[in-house]
Amino acid sequence: MNIDDRIERRLGYDAGAGVIVDLDAVSPVSHVESPVGRGPAFERLLDVFSPVFSGSLPPTAYVHGPKGSGKSASLSALFDRLAAHSGPRRAIQTSTRAVEPTLPGFVYVDARRASTRFRLYHAAFADVSDDPVPRHGIGTGELADSLRDAVRTGPDLVVAVDHVNEPETPTATTVVEWLADVGDDITPVCLGRDPPSEIGWDPNASVTFEPYRRHVLVELLTSRCSTGLGRDALSHDQIREISEWADGDAHDALAAIAGAAITAERAGASTVRPQDLDEGIEGVPKPGAALGRVLALSESRRRLLYELVSLPESDRSSVSVATETIASRPTVDLSASTVRRVLYELADAGLLDRVTAARSDGKGRPPSRLVPRFPTLVFRELFDRPG
Numbered sequence: 001m002n003i004d005d006r007i008e009r010r011l012g013y014d015a016g017a018g019v020i021v022d023l024d025a026v027s028p029v030s031h032v033e034s035p036v037g038r039g040p041a042f043e044r045l046l047d048v049f050s051p052v053f054s055g056s057l058p059p060t061a062y063v064h065g066p067k068g069s070g071k072s073a074s075l076s077a078l079f080d081r082l083a084a085h086s087g088p089r090r091a092i093q094t095s096t097r098a099v100e101p102t103l104p105g106f107v108y109v110d111a112r113r114a115s116t117r118f119r120l121y122h123a124a125f126a127d128v129s130d131d132p133v134p135r136h137g138i139g140t141g142e143l144a145d146s147l148r149d150a151v152r153t154g155p156d157l158v159v160a161v162d163h164v165n166e167p168e169t170p171t172a173t174t175v176v177e178w179l180a181d182v183g184d185d186i187t188p189v190c191l192g193r194d195p196p197s198e199i200g201w202d203p204n205a206s207v208t209f210e211p212y213r214r215h216v217l218v219e220l221l222t223s224r225c226s227t228g229l230g231r232d233a234l235s236h237d238q239i240r241e242i243s244e245w246a247d248g249d250a251h252d253a254l255a256a257i258a259g260a261a262i263t264a265e266r267a268g269a270s271t272v273r274p275q276d277l278d279e280g281i282e283g284v285p286k287p288g289a290a291l292g293r294v295l296a297l298s299e300s301r302r303r304l305l306y307e308l309v310s311l312p313e314s315d316r317s318s319v320s321v322a323t324e325t326i327a328s329r330p331t332v333d334l335s336a337s338t339v340r341r342v343l344y345e346l347a348d349a350g351l352l353d354r355v356t357a358a359r360s361d362g363k364g365r366p367p368s369r370l371v372p373r374f375p376t377l378v379f380r381e382l383f384d385r386p387g
Contacts, residue, residue, distance in 0.1 A: 018230060019264045019272060023385075025228025026261065027378065028254040029292045031073040036223050037216035038074045041209055045078055048205045049158070052082070052103050057156050062172065062199065063191045065209025067290055068249030071191050072110075072162050074209070079106040079160055086155050104156040104187075111161050111169040112296035117178050120170075121147055124159055144182055151185045160189040165199060166293065167349040172201040211248025218243045221253055229261055234272045245281060252284050252375075255291060259283040259377035283377035289351050294374050295382065300334075304342055305351070306383045307332060309376040318357065318367035319343070343370055 024030040049058045065071050083106040107127045114123040121143040126133045128150045133143075151157055159179055164172045172190040179188045192199065196206050212220065221239045234257065246253035260280025264272045272280075294305060307326045308316070315325045319340060327336040334342075346352050353371040 019233045019261045019269065020228065021230055022228045023258065023261075023381065026224050026254055026258045027228075027382070028068075028251040028258065028290075028375065029295060029382075031076055032224070033077060033080075035070055035073040035077055036220040037212060038070045038209075041070065041074055041207070042078060044207045045075065048207060049078075049082070052158070055102055055104075057104055057185070057187045058158060058189075059204030060176070060187055061189045061205040061207065062196055062201065062203045063160075063189065063207045063209065064193060064195060066193055066211055066249070068246070068251035068253070069209040069211050070250060071209045075160055075162070075189075075191060076108045079108040079158075082106045082158075102155055104158050105154065107157055107159045109159060109161050110292075110296070111163045111175070112166070112293060114161075115169050118143065120161070120175070120178055121182070124157070125150060128154065128157065148182050151183055156185040156187070158187045158189060160191065162191040163292075164190045164192045165194050166192075168293070168296075172199045176201055212250055213248070214243050217246065217248060217250060217253060220250055221257065224254065225257065229257075229272075230270070232271060233261065233264075238272060238277055241277070242281070251290055252286065252288070255284045255375035255378050256280040258381075259375060262377050262381050280377065284375045285371075285373050287373075289374045291375050291379060291382075294351060294379055301342060301346065302383065303331060304334075304339060305346065305372070306380065308343065308352075308370065309372055309380060316369055318369050319354075320367070322370060 020026075025032075045063070048061050051058045063071050063075055082103065086103040086105045105128055107124050109120060109123045109127075111120075114120045118140045121140060122133060122135065125143055125147045129146075133146075161172075161175045163169050164175055170178075172192060175190055176188045179186050190199075190201070190203070196203070218239055221243060222236070225234050225239065239257075242253050242256050246256065256277075257280060260272045260276045263279045264276040267273075267276070269276065294302065297305070304326060307329055308322060311322060311325060316322050323336045323340040323343065326332055327334060327339045332339065343352065344354075347354050347370060351373055353373055354368045355371050356366050356368050
């Protein structure tokens with residue numbers, strides 16, 4: 001938040017804006033330009049990437065840590081800044097005229113949205129190409145050739161691939177193989193939650209992100225709330241309560257705050273009340289899946305999850321009841337059997353839990369129901385937003 005923003009808030013420019021001023025500012029899937037509380041981690045990353053400041057490629061690296069520890073926010077922000085300093089190759093340096101070294105290019109790719117070889121090459125090439133890259137009518141081999149040509153005629157590349165080794169994403173070893181097929185002038189950097197010993201890849205360097213310490217998480221939440229919520233919409237004591245509950249996970253903390261603010265806004269309240277905070281916390285399962293995984297799904301799968309979490313409790317009493325109800329919705333053009341199959345696939349991916357319900361008569365096989373494992377209040381709000 002800059003000084004002008006703070007002055008405008010004091011002048012009351014946000015008066016009457018309600019509890020939520022900017023939902024993106026408190027959304028767990030939005031990253032800020034300057035992440036709070038991760039200075040030491042940035043220094044460790046810069047140590048790994050130090051060769052680039054002499055115009056050389058850095059070592060291969062793996063950045064790892066638990067959900068909500070700031071890996072994605074930190075590396076994407078760092079790559080944005082480093083990319084601003086990269087450029088086309090310059091003339092060869094001579095003994096009579098020194099030339100400032102050119103930094104490699106920096107590309108950040110989310111494997112949740114680029115889970116195939118084609119999509120990875122497309123995302124990387126689109127980032128280094130000045131022209132739009134078609135998604136259809138072009139093959140994977142053609143994309144690889146185009147990316148190879150771009151690296152040969154431009155700067156070398158450092159490609160960070162986030163969220164590897166998740167149920168719907170490629171492994172780190174697969175990503176490294178795909179990038180190696182393009183050429184030796186690309187250095188892969190992978191981000192994931194698994195420890196280095198479990199990823200089947202031996203990078204030259206690794207950087208560990210630990211969960212946020214409580215006082216650092218309070219600082220982060222305070223900063224995000226000062227931009228995203230109305231003045232005094234959330235008290236410092238409430239932020240501390242959320243921080244304690246979240247146990248170092250910024251994703252869950254922001255999801256709970258956003259959910260509480262959404263609840264208060266819908267009720268017409270001017271501040272987040274205790275009951276709103278309770279509902280916001282209850283809307284974030286622990287342990288749970290990151291909301292970014294849900295939002296990266298295809299539109300049809302997001303629609304099914306939206307219909308599921310919008311059902312009243314009575315229509316979620318069993319998988320059969322839920323699937324029949326969802327299939328009957330005019331917004332869903334799928335049979336009940338297809339709805340059931342997709343929901344089970346989402347459960348296998350860890351986005352839903354299959355919970356066995358007790359039978360009142362104690363006879364027969366007990367039915368099961370599907371329970372979301374992601375922040376439902378924020379998901380519904382983001383799904384409903386235009387655009």
